[in-house]
Amino acid sequence: MKEFMMIFSSEINESFGPSPEQMQSNIQQWMDWFGGIAAQGKIVSANRLSFEGKTLKPNHVIADGPYAEVKEIIGGYVIVKATNLDEAMKLAEGCPILIHGGHVEVRSIIPMNG
Amino acid sequence: MSEKELIPQLFKTEYRKIISVLCNLFGPALSGIEIAEDITNDTFLQASETWGLKGIPENPTAWLYTVAKNKTKDYLKRHKTFSEKIVADLKLNQKQSESIEVDLSPKNINDSQLQMIFTICNPIIPAEAQIGLALRILCGFGIDEIAEAFLTNKDTINKRLFRAKEKLRTENINIVFSTEIDVKSRLDSVLATLYLLFNEGYHSTTQKTHLRKELCLEAMRLNYFLIENKTTNKPIVNALMALMCFHASRFEARINEIGEPILYDQQDKNLWNEELITKGNYYLIQSAQGNELSKYHLEANIAYWHSSKIENPQKWNNILQAYNQLLLIEYSPITALNRTYALAQVKGKQTAIREAEKLNLTDNHFYYSLLGYLYTDLDDGKAISYFEMAQQKAKTDNDKSLLNNKLSELKKKRDSLPSFSASE
Structure with a gap:
């Protein structure tokens, strides 16, 4: 089994203001999808990224926000176990970010000590 | 007297x-x-x-x-x-x-018992030996009773306990709490042992209903002892207590008079113990203090919904969400299967079948039972063949007889349907 990272990105939507019900149903879609992968025993770790953050650039320039000057924001990532990239891509199917116009990038992880 | x-x-x-x-x-x-x-x-x-x-x-x-x-x-x-x-x-x-x-003195008796719990429930000795020692020293069980609970003989238990005591002796384990961190780090292994002790009674294969109840009650008594003590009365301890109360509330309903299990959806809900459900609710509320969300919290939450007699779609959705979180904390095949069952209640059997087929638990007879259940009414022929596979893999007589009932029910249904020949 190899490890793969799925990175979830979507476009920044300034007018994004979901109702509490939408938030709830959104969280639930994610949890149901995670649950499906976890039920196969293939989740290594999962994390959401908060909107708090800054960007460090050369010459000590610090930009506010994690998303300065980019159109897309990474919302979170998950590390999964799979035998190969095809299988990892299969796991990515049904990811709720696809419904909301975002995408999942699946990358193979190379251990530092390997 | x-x-x-x-x-x-x-x-x-x-x-x-x-x-x-x-x-x-x-x-x-x-x-x-x-x-x-x-x-x-x-x-x-x-x-x-x-x-x-x-x-x-x-x-x-x-x-x-x-x-x-x-x-x-x-x-x-x-x-x-x-x-x-x-x-x-x-x-x-x-x-x-x-x-x-x-x-x-009452104080020293109390402190000494607390220390004994922490000394015995120690991962340096195997889980079975921890439970055995706990039953012997903390619960006053006889060697013959312990042997019966583990479906083995007195000799094996004596040897097992001797080795465990040797290990505690040579490692010079003597638990004295000095800091809050000590309690926290060791509490996890104590709770793990109490959880195993309870499950030993709840899911034990011994037919002796009385003995099984005793094991559950002892686990609850020891857990209650931790709640009574200020140093160990943590939210996670209350969560485990809530879980045990909810499970124990169904004790009378889940086993028939000859010791065979009765499945959840066939239980007489009037036999559920309301007092224990109320206690479970109380400890569940107590467990909600603080930020920790342990597997006991989630399992207690699931057990809470199972103890509710109300049937509505939200109930199963809550159960599904708790299973989703539980799997992220700790994967186990049985949790994966239960999660898929809950998924079927929320999103229908077709969706659940698609996810069940990805589980790849082909050694587990419950996996085939679940597929049998999911195909029932959708494709009874497939359901029958899955239940038959489950029966081949089932280990205990109880499991086999439950599956037998399922199979004869389904076959009766199949045979009573009018059959259409190709010419019709």
Whole structure:
């Protein structure tokens, strides 16, 4: 089994203001999808990224926000176990970010000590 | 009450107190547990001999304590080398053996029992041995009862407990709490043992319903003991207590008079114990303090919804969400299967079948049972073949007979349907 990272990105939507019900149903879609992968025993770790953050650039320039000057924001990532990239891509199917116009990038992880 | 009834009763309540105080006095090193066991056993033996002849003393508990104290002093006197070399290391330090006080005050009894729980529930000894020692020392179970609970013989249990005591002796395990962190890090292994002890009773394969209940009650008693103590009364301890209360509330409903299991959806809900459900609710609320969300919290949450007699879609969605979170904390095949069952209730059998087929638990007979359940009514032919595969893999007679019932039900249904030939 190899490890793969799925990175979830979507476009920044300034007018994004979901109702509490939408938030709830959104969280639930994610949890149901995670649950499906976890039920196969293939989740290594999962994390959401908060909107708090800054960007460090050369010459000590610090930009506010994690998303300065980019159109897309990474919302979170998950590390999964799979035998190969095809299988990892299969796991990515049904990811709720696809419904909301975002995408999942699946990358193979190379251990530092390997 | 005659001494024939009184002694077993006192054995259940006082044995663990005396032995804990003595273990704590000697320390598990230098065979302390065995010495404490010998003295405590001797005390009860003397009680049964003396009370039978002279009648029951006015205060039987005080009598036991006095005898245990004297026996301990005698022991120390008789083993002069032991006392000279070792007494210096004893908890009551520097004092001479004659002046050693065996402190059987309620406070020391309480503290000693707490320390014994933490000493025994230690991952350096195997889980089965932890449960065995807990039953022997903390619950006053006889070796034969423990052997029966584990479906094995007295010899095996004696050996297992001996090895565990040896391990505690050589590793010189003596738990003294010094900081909050000590309690926290060790509490996890204590709770794991209590959880196993409860499950041993709840899912045990022994047909002796009475014994199974005893194991569950002892796990709950020890858990309650942790709640009563301020240092160990943590939200996670309350979460485990809530879980046990909810499960125990169905004890009468889930086993029939000959010890066979009754499935959840076929249980007589009037047999559910309302008092235990109310207690479970109370501990669940207590467990909600703080930020920790442990697997016990999630399992208690699932058990809470299972204890609710209301049937609505939200109920199963809540159960599904708790299983989703539980799987992220700790994967286990049975959690994965239960999650898929809950998914079928929320999103329908077709969706659940798609996810079930990805689980890849082909060694597990519950996996085939689940697929059998999911295909029932959608494709009874497939359902029958899955239930048959489950039956081949099932290990216990109970499981086999449950599957047999399912199969004959389905086959009856299949045979009663009008069959259409190709010409029609």
